[in-house]
Amino acid sequence: GDDLAEATDSVIGDYLSIGPVIYVDQGARVTVMVDRDLEIF
Numbered sequence: 200g201d202d203l204a205e206a207t208d209s210v211i212g213d214y215l216s217i218g219p220v221i222y223v224d225q226g227a228r229v230t231v232m233v234d235r236d237l238e239i240f
Contacts, residue, residue, distance in 0.1 A: 223229055231237075
């Protein structure tokens with residue numbers, strides 16, 4: 200029980216710490232579709 204919970208927490212924590220990344224050639228047109236509000240800083 201506890202081992203599974205710890206392993207799950209570790210995997211989820213690692214996944215959530217990855218920032219969103221996209222590489223696009225300069226000047227390329229892109230289409231962005233989102234299913235929730237988008238915060239741009």
